[in-house]
């Protein structure tokens with residue numbers, strides 16, 4: 001089978017939320033689909049009231065198919081320091097008509113401040129490899145891994161849009177969502193991510209700089225995080241741009257016209273329009289750049305700033321990533 005679900009951007013395209021049905025009768029919660037992590041966790045009746053801000057909850061006690069996974073716990077910390085933890089149920093989970101009968105649903109008994117403040121999001125749905133799922137003592141599979149063998153094709157596609165509704169498709173490739181040919185490239189999943197090797201970059205209409213490095217395709221990270229050498233070259237082309245240690249990155253005058261950023265995947269060239277690189281206004285006149293350094297991480301992250309300019313195929317069958325412009 002196959003299915004499709006819409007994904008809606010929050011302010012600044014900071015994150016994208018999609019409706020997910022959990023339990024019997026189905027309870028719908030909006031989750032942040034995250035190809036950079038592998039835990040499906042959600043606010044529930046067990047999440048302390050003082051750690052919530054109106055989020056819609058999943059309540060396993062109201063689901064006839066919910067089963068507590070005795071002795072199982074989970075605990076996750078993301079690179080930005082945000083964290084959550086709790087216990088585990090299994091229940092029926094459906095996304096866009098694709099159903100997994102027994103999916104590990106991780107109930108949050110603790111969520112850190114950035115999640116507490118995020119009133120629209122009821123949690124995350126991990127789409128990275130299950131090898132980085134945090135459930136103990138028995139690691140759990142992601143929704144996609146559980147659904148994969150029943151899908152028409154063992155893949156899902158990501159079509160994020162700038163400040164508009166996009167979609168996650170499961171089990172099929174919708175040719176109307178992209179232009180040109182899809183360039184496939186092998187995935188390095190040794191760290192549990194959808195890792196790949198870009199082949200170079202280009203700022204605006206300048207020449208292409210061939211270079212090979214390791215990066216991950218991560219819908220759960222807002223920005224495009226690249227080696228500082230590339231980031232410095234990009235922002236040196238923007239008059240008034242500067243590295244602002246207080247803000248923790250490059251800022252620039254909001255009224256500046258930004259150059260596009262092109263990345264290579266083998267012979268393919270992915271183009272990110274200049275205006276996608278304006279992440280958010282800090283003041284009336286100063287804006288925060290969408291392309292920032294990944295040096296502190298040790299690897300690059302193609303987050304939403306990059307992904308919303310592309311149509312991306314996450315193929316779990318042959319472990320490849322497919323890239324296309326749109």
Ligand SMILES: O=C(CNCCc1c[nH]c2ccccc12)Nc1scc(-c2ccccc2)c1C(=O)NCc1ccccc1
Nearest residue numbers: 015032034036037078079080082114118218220221296297
């Ligand atoms: O964790 C994910 C994807 N899920 C994010 C869920 C999430 C984490 N706060 C959230 C807040 C709201 C919604 C979702 C999330 N991706 C990866 S791989 C390596 C790093 C990393 C490792 C070390 C240092 C930095 C990053 C991250 C990372 O922390 N990204 C988030 C981020 C990256 C940079 C800045 C901010 C956040």
